[in-house]
Amino acid sequence: MGRRLALLAATLAAGCAASPAWAYMVYVSNEKDNTMSVVDSTTMEVVKTVNVGQRPRGITISHDGKFVYLCASDDDTIEVIDTATLEIVDTLPSGPDPELFVLSPDGKKLYVANEDDNLVTVIDVATKKVLAEVPVGVEPEGMGISPDGKVMVNTSETTNMAHFIDTESHEIVNNVLVDSRPRFAEFKPDGSEVWVSAEIGGTVSIIDNASREVTHKITFEIPGLRAESIQPVGIRITADGKKAYVALGPANRVAVVNAETYEVEKYVLVGQRVWQLAFTPDQKTIISTNGISNDITFIDVATDEPTQSVTVGALPWGVVVSPN
Amino acid sequence: MKSMVPNTLAVFIALFLASVNAGPATSQEVAPAPKAQAAKPEKQLIEIKIGYLRAYEPQLALSVLDIAPRDEGVAGANVALNDNNTTGSFLGQKFVLDVTEVKPDADVVAVFNEMVAKGDRYLLADISAQQLLSIADIARDHGVLIFNVGSTDDILREEECRVNVFHTAPTRTMLADGLAQYLIWKQWPKWALIYGSHEKDKLFAEALRRAATRFGGQIVAEKEFKDTGTARRTDSGVVQIQRQMPVFTQDLPDHDVLLVADESEVFGTYVPFRTWIPRPVAGTAGLIPSGWHPASEQWGGSQIQNRFAKYAGRRMLSKDMAAWTAARILGDAATRTQGADPAKIEAFIRADDFSIAAFKGQKLTFRKWNWQLRQPIFLGDGRSVVTTSPQEGFLHQVSELDTLGVDQPETKCHFK
Numbered sequence: 001m002g003r004r005l006a007l008l009a010a011t012l013a014a015g016c017a018a019s020p021a022w023a024y025m026v027y028v029s030n031e032k033d034n035t036m037s038v039v040d041s042t043t044m045e046v047v048k049t050v051n052v053g054q055r056p057r058g059i060t061i062s063h064d065g066k067f068v069y070l071c072a073s074d075d076d077t078i079e080v081i082d083t084a085t086l087e088i089v090d091t092l093p094s095g096p097d098p099e100l101f102v103l104s105p106d107g108k109k110l111y112v113a114n115e116d117d118n119l120v121t122v123i124d125v126a127t128k129k130v131l132a133e134v135p136v137g138v139e140p141e142g143m144g145i146s147p148d149g150k151v152m153v154n155t156s157e158t159t160n161m162a163h164f165i166d167t168e169s170h171e172i173v174n175n176v177l178v179d180s181r182p183r184f185a186e187f188k189p190d191g192s193e194v195w196v197s198a199e200i201g202g203t204v205s206i207i208d209n210a211s212r213e214v215t216h217k218i219t220f221e222i223p224g225l226r227a228e229s230i231q232p233v234g235i236r237i238t239a240d241g242k243k244a245y246v247a248l249g250p251a252n253r254v255a256v257v258n259a260e261t262y263e264v265e266k267y268v269l270v271g272q273r274v275w276q277l278a279f280t281p282d283q284k285t286i287i288s289t290n291g292i293s294n295d296i297t298f299i300d301v302a303t304d305e306p307t308q309s310v311t312v313g314a315l316p317w318g319v320v321v322s323p324n
Numbered sequence: 325m326k327s328m329v330p331n332t333l334a335v336f337i338a339l340f341l342a343s344v345n346a347g348p349a350t351s352q353e354v355a356p357a358p359k360a361q362a363a364k365p366e367k368q369l370i371e372i373k374i375g376y377l378r379a380y381e382p383q384l385a386l387s388v389l390d391i392a393p394r395d396e397g398v399a400g401a402n403v404a405l406n407d408n409n410t411t412g413s414f415l416g417q418k419f420v421l422d423v424t425e426v427k428p429d430a431d432v433v434a435v436f437n438e439m440v441a442k443g444d445r446y447l448l449a450d451i452s453a454q455q456l457l458s459i460a461d462i463a464r465d466h467g468v469l470i471f472n473v474g475s476t477d478d479i480l481r482e483e484e485c486r487v488n489v490f491h492t493a494p495t496r497t498m499l500a501d502g503l504a505q506y507l508i509w510k511q512w513p514k515w516a517l518i519y520g521s522h523e524k525d526k527l528f529a530e531a532l533r534r535a536a537t538r539f540g541g542q543i544v545a546e547k548e549f550k551d552t553g554t555a556r557r558t559d560s561g562v563v564q565i566q567r568q569m570p571v572f573t574q575d576l577p578d579h580d581v582l583l584v585a586d587e588s589e590v591f592g593t594y595v596p597f598r599t600w601i602p603r604p605v606a607g608t609a610g611l612i613p614s615g616w617h618p619a620s621e622q623w624g625g626s627q628i629q630n631r632f633a634k635y636a637g638r639r640m641l642s643k644d645m646a647a648w649t650a651a652r653i654l655g656d657a658a659t660r661t662q663g664a665d666p667a668k669i670e671a672f673i674r675a676d677d678f679s680i681a682a683f684k685g686q687k688l689t690f691r692k693w694n695w696q697l698r699q700p701i702f703l704g705d706g707r708s709v710v711t712t713s714p715q716e717g718f719l720h721q722v723s724e725l726d727t728l729g730v731d732q733p734e735t736k737c738h739f740k
Contacts, residue, residue, distance in 0.1 A: 097630075115627050116627065116630050116631065116634075118410055137410055137411055137414065138407045138410045139624070139627050157624065157627075157681075158407050158681070159410060159411040159414070159659075160411075160659065161411070161414065175414045175415075177659065180679065180680070180687060181624070200679070200681040200686070201679075201687070202687070226723070226724070228686040229686070231686075250685075
C-alpha cells in the first residue's frame with residue numbers, strides 16, 4: 001500500500017494529466033451463471049471470469065485486498081477467493097442461503113444474513129467458527145455495520161424492520177419499522193445515520209443512530225416511470241458524507257442524493273435492474289451492477305455521468321472493488 | 325418449523341420487548357443484561373384471532389397430479405401466521421388461526437356465527453360465492469372483515485360487492501385478460517374456444533370472450549363439451565380419449581390457439597397434444613393463468629417457496645398465496661398500527677397509501693371501488709412460469725394492473 005501510494009505520488013508529481021494508470025480490480029458476482037467477473041478499472045475490460053459456487057450474490061473483500069468473500073447462496077456457503085491467484089482457497093460456514101453480509105471494520109468478523117432461517121450468523125474469519133446466531137425478522141437481507149463496529153443493522157424483508165444488533169452481546173437492541181421489503185442498510189461514514197432502502201415501499205428511510213428513529217424518508221420520482229417500477233436496493237455514501245447513490249432496480253437508474261439535505265439531485269441512467277453499487281477506493285468512480293443488461297456501469301462521481309458499461313456474466317448481482 | 329415458534333417465543337418476546345423503541349442509552353443497559361433476567365415477560369401478549377372458513381370435499385381431477393392438496397389455502401395462511409408471529413415477537417403480538425371446515429354446499433350462517441362468538445374479527449373465506457353472500461351482511465353488522473381467498477367469481481366484486489369483503493384471489497376476468505394479453509403480444513390473435521357445460525366453465529368462457537373483445541383477439545368458433553357423467557379415470561380411458569379428442573376438435577376452423585374453459589375438470593386436461601390440428605392450448609389447460617405459480621422464483625419468490633415447502637411439504641399453489649397475502653395484510657396492518665385495535669387495522673388497510681409485498685415484483689394495492697387486490701397474473705404450463713401479465717405495452721392511466729379485469733369505469737359495484 002505504502003509503496004503504491006508513493007508511486008502514485010510520483011506519478012502525480014510528474015504532472016501526468018492523463019488519467020493515472022491506477023488499476024483497481026472490480027469483482028462482480030454473476031447470480032445466474034455461477035461466475036465472478038474480474039474487471040480492470042483502468043482498461044475497463046474483463047480480465048478473468050472465475051467459476052464459483054451456485055447463485056453467487058453478496059460479495060466483499062478483506063481490508064488488505066487479499067481475499068474476496070462471496071456468498072454462494074444455493075451452496076449454503078461463503079467462498080474465499082485468493083485475489084492473487086483468483087482461486088477458491090477456502091469456504092466459511094455461512095448457515096443456509098447466505099445472501100448478503102458485512103465485514104467488521106477490524107476485518108475479523110463476518111455478519112451474514114440467512115434468508116431462509118430468519119437468522120444473522122456471526123463468523124470468525126480466522127478460525128472459521130460460528131460465534132453466534134441472532135434470531136431476526138422474516139427474510140433477513142440487508143447488512144450494515146457502524147464505522148466503530150459496535151452495532152450492526154440487519155433488515156428483514158417481510159417483517160419490514162431494521163434490527164440494530166449489539167456486536168458485543170449479539171443481541172437486538174432496537175427494532176425500527178421501515179417501508180416494505182427493506183433490502184440494504186448503509187451507515188453514514190460518521191456513524192450518525194443508517195440509510196435503509198425499501199424495495200417495494202420505494203423509499204429510503206434515514207434512521208438516526210442516536211435516537212434509533214426514522215427522521216426522514218427519501219422518495220423518488222422519475223418522469224414517465226410508474227412509482228411501482230422504482231425499487232431502491234443498493235446504497236453507497238461518499239466518505240465525506242455529502243453524497244449518496246441509490247440503485248433503483250427496474251427503474252434502470254441510480255439516484256444521486258444530497259446526503260445532507262436528502263434531496264435527489266440526479267438520476268443516472270445505467271442499465272436494466274440496477275442492484276448493487278461500489279466505489280473505487282479513490283471515490284472517483286462508482287460502479288453499478290445491471291442485472292438484466294448483464295453489464296456494469298462506471299459512473300464518474302465528479303460529474304455523475306456514466307462513463308462506460310462493461311459486459312460481465314449473466315445477471316450481475318454484487319460488486320466490490322480492491323482496496324489497493 | 326411449526327414447533328420452533330412456541331419454543332423460542334418466550335425468549336424472543338422478552339428480549340425484544342425490552343428493546344423495542346429503547347434509545348441507545350437504554351440499549352446499552354439492556355444489551356449486557358444476562359438472558360435469564362431479560363427472559364422475564366414484562367408485557368402481556370396481544371392476541372389477534374383470524375378465522376378461516378373453508379368449504380371442502382375431496383375432489384377428483386383428470387390428472388392425479390391436479391388433485392387439490394388437503395390443506396390447500398390453509399397452509400398458506402399458516403405460513404403467513406408464522407411470518408406474522410416472528411414479526412409479532414418484536415412487538416408483543418400473537419396471531420392465531422381458527423379453521424372451520426364445511427361441505428361445499430353447506431349452510432355457513434350458523435358456523436360463521438359461532439366463529440364470531442369465539443372472537444374472530446377477521447375471516448379468510450374459501451367458500452362459494454353463494455355461501456359468502458349468505459354471511460357477508462351478518463359479518464358487516466358484527467364489524468367482521470372478510471378476505472375472499474378462494475372465489476374467482478366476478479359477481480362478488482361487481483353486482484354483489486360488499487364494502488366489508490376484500491378479495492386477494494384474482495377474478496376470472498383478471499385471469500382471462502392476463503392470458504389474452506400474452507396471446508396478443510405473441511401475435512396469436514385467432515382463437516377457437518371449447519368450454520364445459522357447468523356454470524363455472526361458462527363463466528370462464530365468458531371472461532375469455534370479454535378478453536378477446538378488449539385486446540383484439542378473435543374467437544373464430546366455439547364448442548361446448550357436454551359433461552355426460554363419465555368416470556374421470558378408467559384403466560382404458562386413455563385409448564378412447566386419444567381417439568375422441570381429435571374428432572371433437574376436427575370441425576373447428578383454423579385458429580392460432582385453442583382456448584379451453586373447463587374449471588370442472590371434465591375434459592380440459594385431455595385437450596393438449598390430442599387436437600385435430602397441431603395448435604397450442606391455453607385456458608384451464610396448457611398455458612394456464614393463475615394468481616401464483618409453484619415454480620415462481622422471481623422477485624424473492626424462492627424465499628416464500630422455500631418457507632412454504634418446509635412448512636407444508638409441498639409446493640405453494642395459487643390459493644395458498646391468496647390466503648398468505650390476506651393473512652399478511654392483517655399482519656402488516658397490526659405491525660404498522662402497533663396494536664390489535666380492529667378500527668385502526670381496518671383504517672390502515674383502507675388508507676390510500678396501503679400496499680402489500682407478495683413476491684410479484686411490485687407493490688399490490690386494493691381497487692378501492694370494490695376492494696379487489698390488484699396483482700400480476702402468472703402464466704405457466706404446469707412446470708414453469710412462461711410469463712407474467714400485464715404484458716409490455718398494455719398501458720393504463722392509473723395502474724397497468726388495472727388492464728387486468730373489470731376496471732373502474734365499467735364496474736357494477738356500488739357500495740350501499
